[in-house]
Amino acid sequence: MTTVLLPHSVPMLRQEAMSKSIIQKEQCCYLCGTTLLLEQHHIFGGSNRKLSEKFGLKVYLCANCHRGSAGVHFNKKLMNMLHKIGQRAFELAHSREEFIELFGKNYL
Numbered sequence: 001m002t003t004v005l006l007p008h009s010v011p012m013l014r015q016e017a018m019s020k021s022i023i024q025k026e027q028c029c030y031l032c033g034t035t036l037l038l039e040q041h042h043i044f045g046g047s048n049r050k051l052s053e054k055f056g057l058k059v060y061l062c063a064n065c066h067r068g069s070a071g072v073h074f075n076k077k078l079m080n081m082l083h084k085i086g087q088r089a090f091e092l093a094h095s096r097e098e099f100i101e102l103f104g105k106n107y108l
């Protein structure tokens, strides 16, 4: 009889911990509600993408609402709406001053 020791302590390198969205609990498109072809959208992109990740300022969007011709990345109004939602969510736990200091802008 052999005893096999499973390496429980080996860190799962490929499954890097992702922060949870503080805006959305359900895994469905934030805009149209579908559960198909979901992608994660960081509300504040560019240099603020890391901050979006850190604070969970992300939503699920389907490929169409995300990168489609009328999706958030091509629709300033939608992008602006999500920026406001993101800032409001941040301000539930932090101050506006903190938001502006971190993200460099006030969307509200």
Ligand SMILES: [Zn+2]
Pocket: 029, 030, 031, 032, 033, 034, 061, 062, 063, 064, 065, 066
């Ligand atoms: Zn959608």
Ligand SMILES: [Zn+2]
Pocket: 040, 041, 042, 066, 073
């Ligand atoms: Zn995106």
